[in-house]
Amino acid sequence: MTKWTGVLPAVTTKFTVDDQLDVAEMERCFKLQLDAGVHGLIIAGSLGEASTLDPDEKIEVLKIALRVAGGKVPVLLTVAQGSTRGACKLAEAGAKAGAAGFMVLPGIPYKSEPHETIAHYRSVAKAGGLPVMIYSNAPAYGVDITPAMLEEMADEPLFTAIKESSDDIRRITEMKTRFGDRFAILTGVDNLALESLALGADGWVAGLVVAYPKETVAIYELAKAGRMAEAIAIYRWFRPLLDLDVSARLVQNIKLVEALAIGSNDRCRAPRIALQGAERARLTAIVQAAEAKRPALPSF
Template sequence: MINWEGVMPAVTTKFTSEDKLDLAMFEKNIKAQIDAGVHGIILGGTLGEASTLEKEEKEILIKTSLSLVEGKIPVIINIAEQSTKEAIAVAQHAEKVGAQGLMILPPMRYKATDFETVTYFKSIANSTSLPIMIYNNPVDYKIEVTLDMLEDLMECENIQAVKESTRDITNILRVKSRFGDRLKVFTGVDTLGLESLVIGADGWVAGLVCAFPAETVAIYELVKAGKITEALEIYKWFMPLLELDISPQLVQNIKLAEVATGIGTENVRAPRLPLQGAERTRVLDVINKAMECRPALPEYKNLSSVA
């Protein structure tokens, strides 16, 4: 069982300069996430450079994460495959090695019809007992998971949550109105994090949390405790950084931010390369300005959930 709520970082994958997994830095980052109070760890998403990871590397990341979280929070792995057969194989292997949940994207590289997409999700769900979050991101992946499609998917009891990244936060209200607590809703867009939580999102699959875990969790906890003004003060400071998440180079951007906070490196896996030239200067300027006025956080842990 997964309690589908809270901040769940889509963590970056750490690499050495020799393009191997950097487990020492990965451990340092995961511990920072846990210390800040995140509610789950999501491996192998877009930020995790999933398309470049080998099967053995994914297994290592799952096992390492399970060891670090010590059962306190769930470890979830992303499924983003080109074929249904491979997606099922990845899901079943993840369950075998101990992952506690899945986040599933629609089929990759093929613009599936609604029927094909639903069939794909159902096939994976029926192949595993793991709880599942559906990732709805038509902006980046060109397939929208509509309310009617979600209705069809509700026959699979282990489909329990949706990561809502349509950029239309009113869709959160539509999902909650139609499905109630049967389907938990996470915002998947950093620049809509606070607004989405205020109108009823159960959680936030975040990106900049990779570099700034305490600030991200603080916003979530303050909103849930009805302390919107306090949350908004942090969010205003955070916004220039959060905008680094809505870019094709989000991985490079966020890894640069992780360097600034001491819990990551800039190493990416080719064909990605570290930022160059004017864009690198711009991103570093955003990060450096934020670091110069990083806010002192209120005590956000153990807040009452009653406003």
């Protein structure tokens, strides 16, 4: 069964001034990721403003990403619905539209018990019939998918990967020790990425990659090649930007960085509003400082 590894951007969703999907801008931004050498695309995640997208919009964004990817890398659809019924319907539609698989969240905002969480994941996997990345992010969603729960879920072959966002770096070692290569483990916390890769994580579901794809891919490739000193140098430069991913305003933060770094826009769908005033000035200064010291990247 396919196991995803490498850098998988959790791409943003672009909107026009009248709050429609901005197809052309998403095509441009997704292509920048492919040109930089990413290993897949994940659409309609938290960074993709999933909670504000209609189900048919999620499928449209999926189709845009599939056109840009052209079969060169897998495209995953995020399944983050409030009910298991809704999650299953979205998985069925995503499979029909051509998704390579799914990144699946618990049925948020309800904070499910372990047996409810496991039943939710099994139902979505059965409905979609495609590989699933289990998204574990207790700090954000209040549902912890523990190693003990993963032990119980390991009998389902469609569960192939884990996005580990518990903020507990020790879990990488615990899961590698307990499961070996049963699951691909991908870090989901930008400012713990290199630490996670050093401990054996197989990939990085990244956020700031949407603005700095080449640097993100370089860190991953250098780390996997054992060239840690070079990876650390880039990572230290990147760290003030990566910290912007760990915030309740990560969407606004990262969209502003995209606007400044790659000439995109930072339009969000309400109730989110693009950063203004002092906070906008603060982030702009962070990006300007990074751009002034942007490192030359080694070949790899």
